[in-house]
Structure formats: C-alpha cells, structure tokens
Amino acid sequence: xxxxxxLRRWIGGGGGNTPAPPPSSGDEEEDPDEAGMVRMSFxxxxxxxxxxxxxALVGIAVAFALSLFYSNQLWVIIVQPAAKAxxxxxxxxxxxxxxxxxxxxxxxFKLPLLCSIFIASPWVLYQVWAFISPGLYRRERRxxxxxxxxxxxxxxxxxxxxxxxxxxxxxxxLLGIGQGLHVKPMVTITDYFxxxxxxxxxxxxxxxxxxxxxxxxxxxxxxPGFLVRHSRYAILIIFIIAAVVTPTPDVFNMMLFALxxxxxxxxxxxAGYLLVLRRENRRFPWKTALKIGIPxxxxxxxxxxxxxxxxxxxxxxxxxxxTH
Numbered sequence: 001x002x003x004x005x006x007l008r009r010w011i012g013g014g015g016g017n018t019p020a021p022p023p024s025s026g027d028e029e030e031d032p033d034e035a036g037m038v039r040m041s042f043x044x045x046x047x048x049x050x051x052x053x054x055x056a057l058v059g060i061a062v063a064f065a066l067s068l069f070y071s072n073q074l075w076v077i078i079v080q081p082a083a084k085a086x087x088x089x090x091x092x093x094x095x096x097x098x099x100x101x102x103x104x105x106x107x108x109f110k111l112p113l114l115c116s117i118f119i120a121s122p123w124v125l126y127q128v129w130a131f132i133s134p135g136l137y138r139r140e141r142r143x144x145x146x147x148x149x150x151x152x153x154x155x156x157x158x159x160x161x162x163x164x165x166x167x168x169x170x171x172x173x174l175l176g177i178g179q180g181l182h183v184k185p186m187v188t189i190t191d192y193f194x195x196x197x198x199x200x201x202x203x204x205x206x207x208x209x210x211x212x213x214x215x216x217x218x219x220x221x222x223x224p225g226f227l228v229r230h231s232r233y234a235i236l237i238i239f240i241i242a243a244v245v246t247p248t249p250d251v252f253n254m255m256l257f258a259l260x261x262x263x264x265x266x267x268x269x270x271a272g273y274l275l276v277l278r279r280e281n282r283r284f285p286w287k288t289a290l291k292i293g294i295p296x297x298x299x300x301x302x303x304x305x306x307x308x309x310x311x312x313x314x315x316x317x318x319x320x321x322x323t324h
Contacts, residue, residue: 048134052127059123063116068108074115075107081163082192085172089179095189106189114197118159118204122152143218151211154264158207159200166256167199206241206261213268217275224273231265238262 067074083093097103125148133141175185216222227234242258277284 048131052131056120056124056127059120059127060116063119064112067112067115067119071108071112074111078111078193078196081168081171081196082187085168085175086185086187088172089176089185091175091185095187095192097189102188102190106193110193110197114200117201118156121155122148125151147211147215151208154207154211155204158204161207161260162200162203166203167196169256170199171195203257206257207264209261210264210268210271213265214271214275217272222272224269224276227265227269227272231269234265235262238265 079095082095086093097106129144129147133144175187177183178185213222213227217224238261239254239258242254242261274284
C-alpha cells in the first residue's frame with residue numbers, strides 16, 4: 001500500500017470520509033482515478049526520497065554559485081535596515097566584526113546560502129511535489145503547477161514582508177531601547193545577520209500556512225469545517241507563535257506578524273473549501289460573493305481617495321504606506 005494511503009487510513013480521512021475500499025482483483029476494472037498511481041515498496045520510497053533530496057540540494061548549490069558573484073551587492077541590500085535604524089537614532093551606520101573570519105563567513109558564505117534558499121525555492125518545492133505525487137489521484141496531480149507557484153510565491157512574499165516591514169520596525173525598536181541611558185549600540189555582523197535570518201525564514205515559512213492547509217485538505221487529513229469550528233484555537237496558537245518569533249516584545253510588532261498569519265489561515269480555509277466543492281461537483285456562488293465584495297472595495301477605495309485628497313495623506317513605499 002502506498003505511504004500516502006497509509007497516512008490517510010491512520011488519520012481517518014479528515015473526519016467523516018468513508019474508508020478506502022479493499023484492493024480490487026486483477027479481473028476487476030481499475031478505477032480511472034487510480035490508473036496513474038505508482039505503487040512502491042518501503043525501500044523504493046526511501047530511494048525516491050534520497051533522489052529528490054539530492055536534486056533539491058543540487059538546485060540550491062547552483063543558486064548559491066550564482067549568488068556568490070553578487071555577494072557584495074547583496075550585503076549592501078541586507079545591511080540597509082541596520083544603517084537606516086542606526087542613523088535614525090543618531091548613531092554611525094556601521095556594523096562591526098570581532099574576528100578576522102567573521103565578515104568573510106557572513107558575506108561570502110552565509111549570505112549567498114540564504115539567498116540561494118529563496119532563489120531555489122520553486123525547484124525545491126517541485127521536488128517535494130514530485131515525491132508525493134505518485135500517491136495522489138490523477139485529478140489531484142493537476143494541482144502541481146498552482147502548488148509550486150503559490151508556495152514559492154508566498155515564501156518569497158513572506159521574505160519581502162519581513163525585510164520591508166517586520167524586521168525594520170523590530171530592529172529600530174531594539175536598538176532604541178538603551179537610547180538616553182548612556183548605552184551605545186555596537187552590533188556585530190554575526191548578531192545582526194543571525195537575527196535577519198531568523199526573521200526572514202520565520203516569516204517566509206509562516207506565509208506557507210495557507211498552502212499547508214490546502215495541502216492537508218487535499219490529502220483528506222483536515223476539512224474546512226473542522227478548521228472553522230476550531231479557528232479560535234488556531235488564532236490563539238498564531239498569536240503565541242507571533243509572540244515567540246517577533247524580534248521585539250511590543251504589541252505593535254506582534255500584531256504586524258499575527259494579522260497576516262490570521263489572514264493566511266482563512267485564505268487557506270477558503271482554498272480548501274473550493275477544493276471540497278470541486279470534489280462534490282458543486283460550484284462556489286461567485287455572483288453573491290462579488291455583490292458583497294465589490295461594494296466593500298469601492299468603500300475602501302473611496303476612503304483612501306478622501307484621505308489623500310482632503311486630509312493631506314500621501315502614499316509612501318513603506319509601512320503603513322500612508323503618511324500625513
């Protein structure tokens with residue numbers, strides 16, 4: 001039996017689904033949905049896993065080699081939040097290093113490695129899909145391209161959100177704590193880059209929440225109804241994660257992290273609901289949704305127009321994107 005089928009049977013099909021029928025004999029007609037399923041032994045699964053891991057690592061190595069040529073330019077981009085935060089607080093916009101190998105390790109190894117993870121993320125996610133696809137039905141394999149593009153796009157979008165919003169506000173808050181108390185910041189590039197990596201990868205992975213929910217629905221592990229009924233617990237867990245991952249202890253930065261997570265949680269539920277409707281040959285009432293959504297968008301656009309034209313606000317390329 002396939003590993004995915006074992007997982008489905010062990011969990012119980014996400015609650016409410018009928019158990020899988022017994023395997024048919026060779027004389028019976030094969031289900032068209034199962035015609036393309038590949039049956040593998042345990043050792044064959046391990047061999048396939050090893051092959052996919054090697055291919056993913058090769059993709060990361062190629063992206064690392066490309067990033068290595070632009071290490072200096074990349075570091076100028078990475079250090080901008082620190083320079084801006086230090087300048088705004090009245091300090092010199094420079095980081096320091098305390099050992100001869102410190103700058104070399106960060107700029108010429110760790111930085112290209114971080115960039116290669118983001119660059120190679122579509123290839124890595126393709127290898128993940130290629131590993132699990134033999135255990136999916138033929139109709140479920142059609143989600144390959146949307147899965148890869150959406151997962152990689154959300155991971156990169158999470159990194160951008162961390163760089164332009166979460167990390168900048170968090171770093172300014174942390175560096176300003178000792179201001180006026182005879183405390184002068186002397187940030188090493190190792191400490192700065194470690195915090196940068198934690199925030200970038202943490203937010204990037206959190207942005208995969210909606211894809212994870214959709215994927216669990218695809219495997220019949222959870223259902224949209226189950227997630228909606230227990231959403232209060234999910235929101236509580238989201239705020240706990242936000243409090244742990246956010247680099248600052250203030251509520252404002254925690255909300256910057258938690259609100260997108262809550263939004264992605266419900267986006268994942270909605271995507272899973274569309275999948276369930278497709279399985280049941282039902283259609284989503286798009287006309288009703290548009291009747292509600294379009295007026296809301298018009299109201300938001302009108303409010304922004306009035307804020308810009310009558311109240312002196314203008315658009316800027318940083319959070320919250322409107323300033324007076």
